[in-house]
Amino acid sequence: MIGALMYLVTYTCPDLAFCVSYLSQFSSCLLDIHHTAVKRVFYYISSTRSYVLTYPHSSSIKLEGFLDASFANYLDTRCSYTGYIFQLRKCTIS
Numbered sequence: 001m002i003g004a005l006m007y008l009v010t011y012t013c014p015d016l017a018f019c020v021s022y023l024s025q026f027s028s029c030l031l032d033i034h035h036t037a038v039k040r041v042f043y044y045i046s047s048t049r050s051y052v053l054t055y056p057h058s059s060s061i062k063l064e065g066f067l068d069a070s071f072a073n074y075l076d077t078r079c080s081y082t083g084y085i086f087q088l089r090k091c092t093i094s
Contacts (some may be wrong), residue, residue: 001038002027008045014092015028016041018083063088 005020019041026034063086070081088092 001042005038005041013045014094016045061089064090 002020002024005016006024009017009020019037024043025037030038065084065086067086068082070089084094085092
């Protein structure tokens with residue numbers, strides 16, 4: 001199920017990138033709470049099927065990128081968590 005969500009994030013649903021990335025960390029040991037979260041993501045996808053990404057023509061063509069990192073915020077594992085976003089005409093493309 002998480003693999004299917006990764007496919008959707010890559011090609012059609014960039015808004016789910018954080019939650020799918022977070023859930024994929026537990027794919028080797030999926031507990032009931034994680035399974036429930038995955039089902040909620042599928043419910044969200046089914047309830048927003050008619051939504052589409054649009055790129056307005058009125059704004060100027062401008063490519064922007066943003067990046068953030070937690071720098072080992074997780075005290076139990078001391079792992080960093082990184083995220084990025086790229087926007088074209090203020091609409092998310094990656």
